[in-house]
Amino acid sequence: xxxxxxxxxxxxxxxxxxxxxxxxxxxxxxxxxxxxxxxxxxxxxxxxxxxxxxxxxxxxxxxxxxxxxxxxxxxxxxxxxxxxxxxxxxxxxxxxxxxxxxxxxxxxxxxxxxxxxxxxxxxxxxxxxxxxxxxxxxxxxxxxxxxxxxxxxxxxxxxxxxxxxxxxxxxxxxxxxxxxxxxxxxxxxxxxxxxxxxxxxxxxxxxxxxxxxxxxxxxxxxxxxxxxxxxxxxxxxxxxxxxxxxxxxxxxxxxxxxxxxxxxxxxxxxxxxxxxxxxxxxxxxxxxxxxxxxxx
Numbered sequence: 001x002x003x004x005x006x007x008x009x010x011x012x013x014x015x016x017x018x019x020x021x022x023x024x025x026x027x028x029x030x031x032x033x034x035x036x037x038x039x040x041x042x043x044x045x046x047x048x049x050x051x052x053x054x055x056x057x058x059x060x061x062x063x064x065x066x067x068x069x070x071x072x073x074x075x076x077x078x079x080x081x082x083x084x085x086x087x088x089x090x091x092x093x094x095x096x097x098x099x100x101x102x103x104x105x106x107x108x109x110x111x112x113x114x115x116x117x118x119x120x121x122x123x124x125x126x127x128x129x130x131x132x133x134x135x136x137x138x139x140x141x142x143x144x145x146x147x148x149x150x151x152x153x154x155x156x157x158x159x160x161x162x163x164x165x166x167x168x169x170x171x172x173x174x175x176x177x178x179x180x181x182x183x184x185x186x187x188x189x190x191x192x193x194x195x196x197x198x199x200x201x202x203x204x205x206x207x208x209x210x211x212x213x214x215x216x217x218x219x220x221x222x223x224x225x226x227x228x229x230x231x232x233x234x235x236x237x238x239x240x241x242x243x244x245x246x247x248x249x250x251x252x253x254x255x256x257x258x259x260x261x262x263x264x265x266x267x268x269x270x271x272x273x274x275x276x277x278x279x280x281x282x283x284x285x286x287x288x289x290x291x292x293x294x295x296x
Contacts, residue, residue, distance in 0.1 A: 006077055007104060007134075007164070007187060008205045009042035009227065010220040012212035013050035015258050016064055018270030024060065026067055028267040033071040035266065039216035042223075044068060045106055045208055047081035049143065050254045055272040061093065066100045079208075083108030083138060087123050094131040104134040106166060106208070111144035117152045128159045135161055140168035140191060150177045157186045166191040166208050172198060179203040193245040197238040200226035210248050211241055214260050215293055244289045250282045260286055263296050 017028035046068040080097035082105040084090040141147040164187025188204045190196035196207035212219040226234035259278035262269040290296045
């Protein structure tokens, strides 16, 4: 079902560009924001998984979000990644995001702790009640070791400022269950590039994409036509991206996408431990995708 809401379509899970020493390159960040505005990306997610949120301290985390908002100058919505496995820390980050002018927050399920469904409900409820800003749930069990059930998502959808969910399970049965069960005005996003177009064709409202870092125009076009229920055009565009969708996960995200953007002269090759640079073997594979897309 089409929704008239500014937070629909192609939303990039933006990398955090870094110098070789791991410090943040704010000049490259500004350029990336412009790249996405020029390419038709609908919103930017700052400090999500792809932004290496796990390896930036809280001060750096807030500064990257603040600079991204500053560089955007209100031309594109900025969604701040403010999830944490400590409810207190998530509230602190979400409060900071509100103060610096984020349009909404994306909150990953608490990783490592393995809370129960009731714990997940209480965690997200506490953050929503503590900070009056639109919040999007983020379920990515492959990285968090916990799976937010459809039933828990539906319970949370009743809370006024919890406005949507990013589902990164890649399971279209879960997508269908969310579409069937959640309120009509609850925003449903794919967090899995390989299945995102199908998710949108089924009734989703967009996707938060890693591939959009590399091919923002094509991803945006694919999502736009999918939201218009034009299956043939969506599948045709998406078929040119299918290898990229796969190979950007050839090693743990964001290792491949940061290397791809380095090859595209969009940033330096810096990445923080425990993540390491893309292996030579994987570079050969990904370089072929970049050449075939004409981005290098």
